[in-house]
Amino acid sequence: MARGDTPQDSYHLVGISFFILGLGTLLPWNFFITAIPYFQGRLAATNNTAGTLYTNHTGPADTFNFNNWVTLLSQLPLLLFTLLNSFLYQCIPETVRILGSLLAILLLFALTAVLVKVDMSPGSFFSITMASVWFINSFSAVLQGSLFGQLGTMPSTYSTLFLSGQGLAGIFAALAMLMSMASDVDAQTAALGYFITPCVGILISILCYLSLHHLEFARHYLAKKPSQAQGQELETKAELLQSDEKNGILNSPQKTALTLDLDLEKEPELEPEAPQKSGKPSIYIVFQKSPCPSTPPSQPW
Numbered sequence: 013m014a015r016g017d018t019p020q021d022s023y024h025l026v027g028i029s030f031f032i033l034g035l036g037t038l039l040p041w042n043f044f045i046t047a048i049p050y051f052q053g054r055l056a057a058t059n060n061t062a063g064t065l066y067t068n069h070t071g072p073a074d075t076f077n078f079n080n081w082v083t084l085l086s087q088l089p090l091l092l093f094t095l096l097n098s099f100l101y102q103c104i105p106e107t108v109r110i111l112g113s114l115l116a117i118l119l120l121f122a123l124t125a126v127l128v129k130v131d132m133s134p135g136s137f138f139s140i141t142m143a144s145v146w147f148i149n150s151f152s153a154v155l156q157g158s159l160f161g162q163l164g165t166m167p168s169t170y171s172t173l174f175l176s177g178q179g180l181a182g183i184f185a186a187l188a189m190l191m192s193m194a195s196d197v198d199a200q201t202a203a204l205g206y207f208i209t210p211c212v213g214i215l216i217s218i219l220c221y222l223s224l225h226h227l228e229f230a231r232h233y234l235a236k237k238p239s240q241a242q243g244q245e246l247e248t249k250a251e252l253l254q255s256d257e258k259n260g261i262l263n264s265p266q267k268t269a270l271t272l273d274l275d276l277e278k279e280p281e282l283e284p285e286a287p288q289k290s291g292k293p294s295i296y297i298v299f300q301k302s303p304c305p306s307t308p309p310s311q312p313w
Contacts (some may be wrong), residue, residue: 019228026230029220030163030170034177035184036158036217040117040210041148044124045082050203051141052078055134076138085145094151106158110221113155116156119212120144121150125207128200166233 021027055076100109124144127137163171188209192202225232 019232021229022227024229026166026224027170027173029224030166031173032157032220033176033217034174034178035181036114036213036220037152037159038178038181039184039213040121041086041152043146043188043206043210044128046123046189047187047203047206048079048082050128050199050206054197076134078138082145085142086149089146089150090153093150094157097154097157097294100154101158101161106162108164109154109158109281111218113151113158114214114218114221115120116151117148117155118211118218120148121207121210121214125204125211128203128207138156154191167309 047066055078064166124141126141160171165173188206192205224234
């Protein structure tokens with residue numbers, strides 16, 4: 013397909029949507045860990061009421077090993093569900109995985125915000141919080157894996173915008189903590205802000221994702237298979253090389269890089285391969301074709 017036939021990203025709406033989606037994937041968890049002092053104060057409280065849960069105790073909270081459990085129950089589901097997502101993509105549509113994960117994270121943060129006003133024992137609060145940590149990171153792993161899968165069919169610029177949005181999420185969380193400390197609000201109000209703000213961000217992310225299906229530019233790329241996207245990328249690089257030659261740019265670092273990319277990507281086509289079945293490749297086939305690390309030869313001294 014020629015470049016002139018490709019729809020244009022009017023007003024950069026698709027780029028803005030992916031930027032906000034990147035922001036929405038990491039904003040909830042960044043705000044969650046920003047509220048760690050709230051959780052520690054809540055677990056340290058033994059006989060306090062919901063309005064005075066934020067005393068600076070250290071002894072009782074250490075009995076729960078809160079930081080250790082948060083680290084374990086956040087990293088383990090990220091690993092497991094990132095691997096599981098490699099199998100889910102064959103069974104569950106991307107739209108269901110993305111919207112389902114966003115709605116689940118939204119409900120979990122709404123529950124966490126409600127618990128700020130609910131008085132309960134530290135043990136019960138700890139159990140509910142750890143369950144929330146597990147499920148938030150589980151759905152976040154599925155969400156990020158699915159979005160990166162869709163970005164694979166888009167031009168590389170949109171992956172950069174998505175990653176930029178994720179980087180901005182950490183800055184927002186840090187600014188929120190600084191504003192909370194500077195305004196000298198009570199800890200309960202600050203905790204509510206930490207949990208309500210991600211809910212707003214998730215709602216905006218849901219609207220942005222739903223809007224992608226109404227934008228011609230997004231539909232053009234998201235409807236493609238990865239092989240088609242790779243073919244168009246090769247075609248774009250070839251057109252850039254032809255443009256350089258027409259403009260008299262015979263030798264340039266950009267041209268050299270494009271030539272190397274085209275040579276490397278065309279090399280596998282020279283080798284005869286068995287005919288593949290149409291449809292999505294099996295994850296087992298991908299693992300079988302992955303190169304195994306070999307021991308490098310010893311260097312003579």
